[in-house]
Amino acid sequence: MGAPPGPWASGRFDVEGHRGAKGLVVENTLASFAAAFDAGATGVELDVRLTADGQVVVWHDAVLLPEKCLATGPDVVGARLEELTLEQLRTVDVGSQTLAGYPDQRPSPGARISTLDEVLAHGRERAPDVWWTIELKVDPLHEGESAGRRQLLEGVLAGVHEAGVERQCFVHSFDWTVLELSAQLAPDVARSALVEPSRTWVPGSPFTGSVQVDGSHDDVCAGAAAVGAQVISPQHALVDAAFVERAHGLGLAVLPWTVNDPERMSELLAAGVDGLVSDYPDRAVALSSPVGS
Incomplete structure (x- = not known):
């Protein structure tokens, strides 16, 4: 069975920066994505949500959290993102505060929530080969x-088409x-x-689409294949060599998240994963690069 689509199809290990490079620069900002590119990441992971006026924006949290967001106009911190327009969101500074759990995280003062189109355009200019x-x-x-759900997906598909x-x-x-x-709207997009x-x-899970966990599918890998995935991306604690073998046997690439400990990164590399997602893509690049490269 041939390799599923992805950076690994050419034989390289995929290092994906989580929310840009969250461990290096405040998450989901253009500066954080630039840090991932500069670290040598082959891919970046980002989160998208829909605003009240139908714009696709790059942000993780459903609610604007005070530890990440500073009001510079009318105070909308604490509101749900989906209840705010893009214009309202643009008044919020999401780059000036760093998180205590990330001591090496640098701020990006004055950064605003970006649209997906803006992030993709920035990336295409800085790192055209990144996934x-x-x-x-x-x-x-x-x-x-x-x-x-459908409106968000259609917005994403339009954005990736426009960005090429x-x-x-x-x-x-x-x-x-x-x-x-x-799979119905854009079968060629992985x-x-x-x-x-x-x-x-888990039985009764609302997250598995048309697949019933206690039904005809043996395990989570079979379920992911049944909904048309080419990649399975589990929390890294779920992954060992047997998991990778099962996934690969079903034609799935394995991309665990979010792996920050170098020892665990090495274990997953030895288990045969195709890539990993990390807040510290620089660590993963250093571990996965051939000696002397």
Whole structure:
């Protein structure tokens, strides 16, 4: 069976910067993505959500959190992102505050939430060969998010088409219904199934799309293949050599998240994963690069 689409198809190990390079620069800012490119990442992972006026923006959290967001106009910190327009979001400084859990994280003073189009344009200029792992933040249990699923996906697909990265990106989600819908709307765009322990592959899970966990599929790898994913992206604690062998046998690449400890990175490399997502892409690049390169 040939290699599934992705940076690994050419034989290279895929190092993906998480939310840009969260461990190096405040997450999901243009400066954070630049830090990932400068570190030698072959891919970047980012999160997208839909604003009240239908814009696709790059941000992880459903709510504007005070530890990440500073109001510079009317105070919208604490509001749900989907209830705010892009113009309202642009008043929020998301780059000046660093997180205590990331002592090496640098600020990007004055940074604003970017649109997907802006991030892709920046990346195409700075690192035209990089792959884009675009996580659509959809909670199937939240009425507003699930109702906007198709609109968000259509916005993402339009953005990657406009940027010319349709063959250089993954539609990536914990909500596997997104993947099934993407397979219908854009079958040539690769899809990645996110897996969270004790949440994804459990009986009655709302996250597995048309697949029933206690039904005809043996395990999470079979379920991901059944919804049309080419990549399975589990929390890294779920991954060992047997998991990789099972996934590869079903034609799935394995891209664990979020791996920051160099010892664990080495274990996953030895297990045969195709890549990994890290807040510190510089660490992963150093470990995965051939000696003397």
